[in-house]
Amino acid sequence: MFELPSGAEIQSIIASITLSVEFFIPEIYLSVLFMLLIVIDLVAKGKKNNLLSISTLLGLAGSIYFIFRQQFMPAEEIFFGMYVLDEFAIFFKYFFVLSGMLAVIITMADDQFESEVKSMGEYYALIVAMVIGMIMMASSADMMMIFLSMELVSFSAFILTGYFKRNPRSSEAALKYLVYGAVSSGLMVYGFSLIYGLTGETNLINISSALSLHGYDPVVMILATLLILAGFGYKIGAVPFHFWAPDVYEGAPTPITAYLSVASKAAGFALLMRFFYLAVPHGGPVYEDILGLNWVSLLIIISVASMIYGNVVALWQKNVKRLLAYSSIAHAGYLLLGVIVMDAFGTQATLLYLLSYFLMNFGAFYVVIQIANKTGSENLEDYRGLGKKMPLAGAALTVFLISLVGLPPTFGFIGKLMIFSALLSKGSIYLWIALIGIMTSVISLYYYMLIPLNMYLRESPSSEEKNMNPGLLPNIIMAALMFLTIYFGLFFQPLADFAKYGSALFGLKLH
């Protein structure tokens, strides 16, 4: 029924592909790195040395060069518009590569791996794979690409979550993640299929034009969107699609928890923004009237729910990792606040918030790991009196938590400031949401402060004097992260400009 393409067509296709490739170099490079790591693993069989990790670091660092080169390329749609290269994508490329590197660094610092697994084997390769997947999530403009990249990320995440094979929690987390992820991505695909049915298109831009041209059956549209939202929501871990998050975050190896809570959440947001900004018609009064369904209202509900739920439930947590898991749900809510503003300022605010969240969350998890290395526990009670034993770690953690609350002079405050500014720049319509955000951040102060409270205000029950010094390198890293968190809290201009750069292309496409 389909007639084969002529030679000429094939020629042109090949030509366009070869043309596209040069816009695709970082991804290719990373894929090579991925395979290379597997090879290295095979060569250095099972030996527990830092060869793998170091090479991963270097490899990822190397990719930055290619990404940097892409900054000077014109914005392009490659592979027949399935894939785009724009500032937004570049921003996230940097973001993901850096988070990958931090994940590696954290992993190197985590002693749990010594006890839990024999060989790091494919671990680092999978991290790289996730980086690739997330980069593609951030830059794909076609439902098929979206699906593929999401699955790439998910699968690597499943394996990494369950990486401690002998650890029941880890395995349980993996299973839950798997089932939940599979279901929600299945639903998402179903939603995609419906949209495909409505428009006959898989490319986001064509979809939006088709939708706005021919209109559509609202019922199907609603269903489709909800299903797709289920897929995205599961990635960003926002209420009500968050259920997997606490268990997985608690069970997974801490570096992976950090990685998931920052990077894959960011990827989800990248996808969310691109999809809703490009494909789904929004803001235009026409569709609201026909549909009675306003995307913004939907997102508002989700974000408010996330802020309240995350913060309120976190009040009850005794396990620091789990506490941070809930806080990350809440932060998904804050990030959504930036999305619902639906303009360049909002995007910029979101991106900046992501950056701050990146810094402080990784920092917090890093300190948590350092403490776990020494105390072997992540329970709040076991943090008692740590402030004296590990002064630097205590101070650093306090700074990160303060930043998570959003108090000056930390980066987290800047993030909140930008988000709320974005909301208020729209006048008083979003003020009540801002109020909810403020209130919940006051609540959050309480449970965040529980940790310093235990570390400083309470004496540790055990008075045995074991060496609690994490060692030089970790101290340096902690200090560096702490310093950055404060530094960018005072001089955030460069990062804010970077975020502005990341949101540049959207400036044109937004209403």
Added chain:
Amino acid sequence: MHSLIQLSIVVLLLPLLSFVILIFFNRRLPRSGDFVGVGILGTAFAISAYIFWTVIVQTYDPAFKVAWDFTWIDLGKVPGIGPLQIKMGIVIDNLTAIMLAMVTLISLLVHLYSTGYMAGDKNYGRYFAFLGIFTFSMLGIVLSDNLFSIYIFWELVGLSSYLLIGFFFEKDSAADAQKKAFLANRVGDIGMWLGILILYSQFHTFSFTEIYLNLAAGKFAMSNAWLTAAGLLLFMGCVGKSAQFPLHIWLPDAMEGPTPVSALIHAATMVAAGVYFVARIFVLLTPDALHVIAFIGAFTAFMAATIAITQNDIKRVLAYSTVSQLGYMVLGLGVGAYSAALFHLVTHAFFKACLFLGSGAIIHAMHHEQDMRWMGGLRKHMPWTFATFTLATLALAGLPLTSGFMSKDAILAGAIGFAKVEGGGVYYLIPVLGFFSAMLTAFYMGRQIWLVFFGESRTHLKPADDLHGAHHAHAAHDAHNDLHHSAHEVHEVSWNMRAPLVILAALSVFFVYSPNPLDGAQGWFMKMIQTPATVVGSYQTATEPQKSAVGSQQSATEGQHSALSTQHSALEPQKSAVSSQQSATEGQHSALNTQHSALTNERQAELAHGSHAAHFPAIYISSIMVILGISLAGVVFVFKIIDPDKTAEAIRPLYLFSLNKWYWDEIYDATFIKGSMLLSKMLAWFDTNIIDGFVNGVALIVKNLAFANNSFDKYVVDGLVNFTAFSVNTTGAVLRKLQTGKVQTYVVMLLAVVFGYFVFYFTRLIY
């Protein structure tokens, strides 16, 4: 700056200097530096005596006045008001000069006396320091030319009185008394302060002269009721300081202080400051205010007199008589007998100081026995004390040939005149009460003299435990005295305590003040202290001539910047009248008329006229009353015709009523003290439980989580349940249950949510 001003500043600062020296160096100086105090006060008295000489004797001028002020606080250009400064200043007129001399003199005498009385006390030096600060503040009141600085020094005398009453602070009774005194004064002061505020809020100045100018110019924007209120509120200050009803309760307790202090502060000077202050503000008191003042004074005089009858503590009797006499002065001011009241102030200061110092001598000699029931027969042992004490007593009782007679008589005359002018009726109550308390005064003073000096010594009658108590009381402050004392060890006090008695007694004789023992009005005092013209006359019945007159008065005064100095010009004829050999009465009479014709204030004219007319009746009645009182005392105590105890039994309720000081302390304690303590308890409870519970919402989260972290769970108990916190909490508790840990329930919820959304929008779509 006028030389007198400079001198007065020196006088003002000298006692402060003595305070500073003594408070810091009393331990290093020999004799704890009492000679410093005495010496400095001597100098101060010398200077003020010179001032007195120049003002009163040399420039014999009722309207004499020099003033000087400086900017104390500069508020810059205040929006809506313009440049605003707050000035401090000094004014010297006849009254000031007299007060200066009086205060420094009595203070000097008390210093001298104390060197004997307080000898050996372990805080001897500090005592003189406190005397210094008191004298300083008292002189400040006397010299101030504005309400603000008067208020400042007002509080400062309060402070020094606080310090001196509580000088034997180990005694709880002393500590209580000093607190009571300060608080009672504070109550009066807030009234005074509000009065000041009313005037300031109108004229944005505190200076007397400017306020009076503005008032006279009719610039008072608020209603006349406010003006009366201002007057009465300012009068409240006097009520507090001069222990007028209802704030009289502190003065008797203040006798816990050393006796010389009682003489200086609580008889002669500080308590009189209230009267002095009312005199200063006399011109702005509306007739309504004056009526209230008159009644309060009359009632106080009467009430205190009745209480004094039954008191047994020698100092308490004198204390209540002080209250009573202050009542007289206030009464005098109230009825418009301005100069009479001030006259009484001065005379009373001297003879009452004499009485107190005398009682101090007695107490000293009796080894701190204060209960008259265990005294008696001291006449032979202490002749000097006896003589002076008796003379002063006669003055207080108001027998002719004494100073007290002249002043009290003048007041009573004024009262009668007042009652006449006001048209009789209830207003006759005032002179009646006055005369009656005059009789009571004579009675209880007679009683005191008799109990203390006559008869046989009753020391041995004293119950042992009582003796014991007394022993404690005085052992508290000088442990060196031996305690096995009895009457025949009593001997006359040393010269440095005797001399003041003699001087003060001498000052209670009539010729010091007036050539005519029957008429103080011929004396220099009442000539120098003239009733000033009211400035609120125009606020009563604003008739045209008054207005114009006031206006002219103001225009006339702008030169000398004094509202009152018109009297000067107005009084020229009076002086001529006095100098010409007419009968003094007519002179006085015409003088008053001229004065009023100048000021066109009929009321003051009528009052003066009335008091003058009532002069001789007053003399007769009061003399009769005094004779009555004394003879009654004689009947009861000397000739024992009436047995006091039996009578007491006969009229027991009245007796107890008087003995217990009309139960004022009990009443106040039951109402105000208990009330405010209860209220404060309630509020504190309210604070910790209700407010903290309601407002401090987040606390409950803290508490619950604290509970979860099982520490300080006691906080779970207290505080009301806060609702926001509670809801936050419970929602958390409920929501987290959603996280069942079963992945399939997660999926179910996911689908449920999606389906829910779907249904929601679907329905919105259909309808």
Added chain:
Amino acid sequence: MLSLIVFLPIIAGLIILAVPSSQKQIIRIVSLLAALAQGVVAVLIWRAYDPSLPGITAGPGGSPLGSFQFVEKLPWIGLKLGGLASLNIEYFLGVDGISVTMIILTALVSAIGVLSSWTIQKQVKGYFILYNLLASAMMGCFVALDFFLFYVFWELMLLPMYFLIGIWGGPNREYAAIKFFLYTLFGSVFMLLVMIGLYFSVIDPVTGNHTFSLVAMANQANYIQDAILGPQNAMWRYIAFAVLFVGFAIKVPMFPFHTWLPDAHVEAPTPISVILAGVLLKLGTYGMMRINFPLFPEVFHASMYIIGIFGAINIIYGAFCALAQQDLKKMVAYSSISHMGYVLLGLAAGNSEGMVGALYQMFNHGTITAMLFLLVGVIYDRAHTRQIDKFGGLASYMPVYTAVVTIAWFASLGLPGLSGFISEAFVFVGAFSSITTRYIAMVSVLGIVFGAAYLLWSLQRVFLGKRKADAAYDLEIGADGHEHIHFHDWKGKIDLDARELTMLVPLVVITIFLGIYPMPILGMITSSVNKLVEVLTPLAIR
């Protein structure tokens, strides 16, 4: 100059960071030197200050120069945001009449605080680092003229305070600390929203951009008509005013947001109580004078009456609560509440006398309450209790201490000749002169009596009379035959020792001197206050 005075303590903190924690003495000395240097700079500022410049709003040509002094104005953040918006934050410091006194006060109190911290033995290093951080933040709040900068400093104070109470505090320190933290944060987070709203409502006349500059915000001409907090949005302006007011009132603390204060004071160590009462409370009222009122003058004018009523409640309620306290420190804490009520009353009067009184009261309350807490700390060090009924008759055995206490107590109850009186007098003068608050003033006057009541009563119970049966000290006959007092485990001097005197004497001197001749302080503040009153008076009335 201002940067110097702000960041000196932080520098000291960094130096301390380098010092090994075993070198306690060095650490103390470093902080002391920093505090003294701060004091020196403060004195220089005081000497060089020109009282004629009004401040509050911009001078001629919309530039703060010519109105403010020691101005430091650097661009800090200049962002082009997406769309048309842009974010401009300036590092903008400056001084005018209402801040210069507070600077002096802060320098003084924090220096005294360092001295009084000498007795801290636990984790000295951490303590002084936090302390210096706190000192910097406080100073920063007083000199910042950019709302953003102000907010940063404002929030920066919370954390050190939290730890200083929480780590070095008394038995219930956790509770008190978190209570303090949550209260104040609750107050300040909403400030953030108002700040952003103001940012989008105000245009800097010079640059034409939105601005956080308080100076520009204080001029109603710079507001965009239909902005969220523009003149047309009356409702939002009222809400914003209320939000800001609550935020500051919590710091003051104003009834009914005051309950954190007694707990915080009772638990906090002495130096922290001194800082808290001496400076932090002032930040609330300072914020009102600098931000809350001039930015929303018409709302202020509409709500003077309510503010006055709250002030009166503070005065009387605080006095009554103090009357009922058994714990000396708690009594002093409630007395602070009562005295800050005078400040509120004075502000509510809205006229120069009242405002001058309020500002002067802020200064005096700072010095006097510092003295009170130091004195309470002295007796607590010795007896390890603050229960009022555990003493009695101390006057006989600790004469110097008693003398200082008497001065402090009388200063606190507003005795003439001591600084407290003048400020209270002016507050009343102002409050009574303004028709709005006249009757409130008449009620509040009762505070004078009850203030005297609880102070004198406590004075009597602690110092006068004889030793109570269950007193916290023993009496023993000394070699010289006199009775001597003896605290159970107190080795030091019974009466005030040299260090305590060096802390107290300056305060006593200041209290007395300013009570006799207030112009040194008043002279600096009057012009600014008059200007402020002009700004606050709505055009209709002006």
Added chain:
Amino acid sequence: MEHLIPIGLNHYLTISVFLLGFGLFAVMTRKNAIVVLMGVELILNAANINFLAFSKYNGGMGGVMFSLFVIVIAAAEAAIALAIVINIFKIFKSVDVSSIDTMKE
């Protein structure tokens, strides 16, 4: 043959909806992890049918491509899933999904 009803788009869609329902049902109710995963496969295949049907009736190869990729993904997913399930079985000695809930709340 012409009396037979021609198979239209709706038939395909109906089937896919049924498949989706079965899949979800399986995921939600079955205890056995394997069956749960089969449910997931059903969901994906439901999507596949949609894609194919739509692409048949709308023209264009996008749907076919998509379904191809979905199939591949499903295979990969199955592989990973089985690995995890086996690991679970090693540890918990059971593959009862609902019994594995050590982490909750």
